[in-house]
Amino acid sequence: MTSTAGPDRDHIVISGMAVEAPGGIDTLSSYWSALANSRELIGPFPRDRGWPIEELLSLGDREGWGQVGDAGGFLDRVAEFDPSFFGISQREALASDPQQRVGLRVAWRALENAGVNPGALAGEDAGCYIGASPMEYGPSASEINEHSGFRTVGYGQLGVAGRISHSLGLTGPSMCIDSACASSLTALHLAVSALRNGECDWAIAGAVCVMSSPMGFYEFAKNGALSSDGHCRAYSDDASGTLWGEGAVALLVEPEARARRLGHPVYGRVLASYTNHNGKGRPILVPRAHAQEKLVRRTVEMSGIDPADIGMIEGHGTATRAGDVAELTALQNTYGAAGGDPVLGSVKSNAGHAQAAAGMLGLGKLLLAGRHGEIPPTLYADNPTTKVDWSRSSLRLATKTQPWQPKDDIRYGAVSSFGAGGANAHAIIAIPAHEENDNF
Known part of the structure; x- marks a missing residue:
């Protein structure tokens, strides 16, 4: 591809x-x-x-x-x-x-x-x-x-x-x-x-x-x-x-x-996107950390950026035990191990799981956060799952509103979504920090 x-x-x-x-x-x-x-x-x-x-x-x-x-x-x-x-x-x-x-x-x-x-x-x-x-x-x-x-x-x-x-x-x-x-x-x-x-x-x-x-x-x-x-x-x-x-x-x-x-506004540049599938093996509804990790690595490679530059990750975050653990494992092994300070959240904590529209609601959140220069909190994130070892990577949850600092006038973010049929999708977005418009 x-x-x-x-x-x-x-x-x-x-x-x-x-x-x-x-x-x-x-x-x-x-x-x-x-x-x-x-x-x-x-x-x-x-x-x-x-x-x-x-x-x-x-x-x-x-x-x-x-x-x-x-x-x-x-x-x-x-x-x-x-x-x-x-x-x-x-x-x-x-x-x-x-x-x-x-x-x-x-x-x-x-x-x-x-x-x-x-x-x-x-x-x-x-x-x-x-x-x-x-x-x-x-x-x-x-x-x-x-x-x-x-x-x-x-x-x-x-x-x-x-x-x-x-x-x-x-x-x-x-x-x-x-x-x-x-x-x-x-x-x-x-x-x-x-x-x-x-x-x-x-x-x-x-x-x-x-x-x-x-x-x-x-x-x-x-x-x-x-x-x-x-x-x-x-x-x-x-x-x-x-x-x-x-x-x-x-x-x-x-x-x-x-x-x-x-003269159109620019909310963000789509630096890279990638899709893949879990493949066979485990039941079709069960997510695969290795497939998600491969997805993230391939998207980062396509984007041409240093994964340490990613400041905000809008994850899938379904609140299912298997789903969250698989996703967190993949993110810890990629962005969390890159030397940056990535902050993770999920709009599903606010609005529930919008299924086919879930990733797009997450992308909208990411774009607005980049425009405002703030990462909004994820609800219930103050008691993170103990099913993963948070100390092994720099990945952390967005427990409160916090500033999102740009790098060279750009805020870099990532967004994920994973399907029940085994399909996975990931995108990396660059949001110009200097853009101004009144369209939101």
């Missing part, structure tokens, strides 16, 4: 961004405020999605099942949508997965954030790469109902990227990526690669997760990997499992020369 960085190549930059996160967050400023002020954005199960709440909350009474708390990181406005604004009929919108609707909203706002008019892009050679996973929206397509005829493009991950490209009139590559919880950083990787290869002039990269069904709560309650207390205690000795959440982020990515020429 060819490097995504190098002195003889134009940097690919992130020049527009929009977010929707639990707790009613739909602006970059409110997202940063929640992170900087250590807000936990967890709330009760939504009561307007037809979920069997009583059955969910009683699963722990069944033999072989874990307890399910009335808690998760849920978006507030998934049912609010103006279809005519995006050129969609009311009936077609109703038959379309909410992930498509939320994806359209954040893509539009990401372009506006960059200073681009989303309504004047028809015919642009622009790509669209969106991470999303199926979420069981609506009745079966193999039965007769009022949604028949609209379900082909109504399924979530099938149509999110297509909806965005169609609504905006973009003519470049358009695809949804499903590598489970590694989907969003994989989408970024593919978008950057497409730009490097000349497949499009610019691209939207993003991810979305809206849980139309409580499927994930059932699965992880049965597997014993769901939080028993309604909190996602990433990297903590008190962690009892992950907690599901939702979210969406869209980015405008383009060559830096283009961004500068058009």
Whole structure:
């Protein structure tokens, strides 16, 4: 795989961004405020999605099942949508997965954030790469109902990227990526690669997760990997499992020369990205420290930077025992052994595990932290897991807000995401410390 960085190549930059996160967050400023002020954005199960709440909350009474708390990181406005604004009929919108609707909203706002008019892009050679996973929206397509005829493009991950490209009139590559919880950083990787290869002039990269069904709560309650207390205690000795959440982020990515020429803000340069797989051996759901370590080393090699320069790492941090230990081991063996002072955290402690959108929410956190020059705290990090030996490396958890010092006017950060199917993704970002804009 060819490097995504190098002195003889134009940097690919992130020049527009929009977010929707639990707790009613739909602006970059409110997202940063929640992170900087250590807000936990967890709330009760939504009561307007037809979920069997009583059955969910009683699963722990069944033999072989874990307890399910009335808690998760849920978006507030998934049912609010103006279809005519995006050129969609009311009936077609109703038959379309909410992930498509939320994806359209954040893509539009990401372009506006960059200073681009989303309504004047028809015919642009622009790509669209969106991470999303199926979420069981609506009745079966193999039965007769009022949604028949609209379900082909109504399924979530099938149509999110297509909806965005169609609504905006973009003519470049358009695809949804499903590598489970590694989907969003994989989408970024593919978008950057497409730009490097000349497949499009610019691209939207993003991810979305809206849980139309409580499927994930059932699965992880049965597997014993769901939080028993309604909190996602990433990297903590008190962690009892992950907690599901939702979210969406869209980015405008383009060559830096283009961004500068058009006056777009530069949130960060994508120095390198890489994806790999755990391979066979252990069960497919079990993470592999050796695969993650290989992933990090390869990405660092691609970036061309000294790994000791990495100041902030936004980790996966699912709060599962196997997942956190594998990740921490890989990070200790790489960044933690490089001679620097890397600080690790996970936005999942604030908002839960947003699955296909998890890595993109983490990337958004990293970019805003770099722009503000502060590393926000990770909740529950004051009691780090004792399953690893913290004294053997310089890696440490972000227990409080702390300054993030640049090196030669650049803040270097890294972000990871790992999928349940064995896929892993990692990216290294350079954030110019002198950039100023009012777009967040």
